[in-house]
Amino acid sequence: MRAFLDRDGTRWDVVLGRESWGGLVLLFVPPSPSPVRQAFFPADGYDIAVLELDRLTDERLQRLLDESQLKTD
Numbered sequence: 001m002r003a004f005l006d007r008d009g010t011r012w013d014v015v016l017g018r019e020s021w022g023g024l025v026l027l028f029v030p031p032s033p034s035p036v037r038q039a040f041f042p043a044d045g046y047d048i049a050v051l052e053l054d055r056l057t058d059e060r061l062q063r064l065l066d067e068s069q070l071k072t073d
Contacts (some may be wrong), residue, residue: 002053004028004061014061016041016049024049028065037068 001015013029017038024046028037041064043049056064 004058004065006062006065012061012065014053016046016053018046026053026064026068027071028068036071037065038071039064039068 001013004012004014006012010030015027015029017025017027019025024041024043025038026041028039030036041049041053043052
């Protein structure tokens with residue numbers, strides 16, 4: 001997990017997650033009561049994805065947040 005400030009100054013916690021079909025996603029968790037957002041995150045396995053998440057720039061996280069969709073249960 002890592003913290004990220006978007007262009008509006010909102011703090012998001014970014015967490016790696018797995019979908020039921022096995023794909024990896026980034027979950028953008030904002031302060032309550034805002035909904036969680038998610039973005040597809042291609043990687044060759046969970047362990048590699050964890051390392052890649054740590055290396056993402058804030059600019060790349062912002063682009064992923066811009067492309068994200070509301071998480072549905």
